[in-house]
Amino acid sequence: MASKPIPGSTGEVLTCLPSPYTPHPATGLLYLPRFIAKCRYVKAHGALPASYAGNYKRGLDRFLCLHLGVDPAAVERAVHESADDSELDRRLASLFPADVRAAKWNRELVQRGMTPAGQEFLGKALAAMGCSDRLGQIRSVPDLIDFDEGRIE
Helix, strand or coil, rough: CCEEECCCCCCCCCCCCCCCCCCCCCCCCCCCHHHHHHHHHHHCCCCCCCHCCCCCHHHHHHHHHHHHHHCHHHHHHHHCCCCHHHHHHHHHHHCCCCCCHHHHHHHHHHHCCCCCEEEEHHHHHHHHHHHHHCCCCCHHHHHHHHHHCCCCC
């Protein structure tokens, strides 16, 4: 039987966040709905749990924003100042470049962690979770996120 993460090994787990593989309806960008959800969580709760706070507006959040040529704080501001999804989509459209190069970003995202250094990172993360046997099945950083949050059995 395949292992599952040791409860609490990564800290608090937010199952309310969408999968990194979820595309944003207006742009097609994978991961953007997750970053938006984290911004909304911060607005509603004041902060993310410690297990997420270290990568907030860093890590994949920052990589996405670097791809788009925007500051993560500007995306956060747009989320916090928007009354609804329609307003947010308008704000993001004015913030983002006309061509968000979704196919390029999506390809890069799904391959994050597939380099030798990335595989080493995944191996260490899975070992800390008590799941070293899953390295061949958890192949990327988005997979690791989905695994930790219970979307991959």
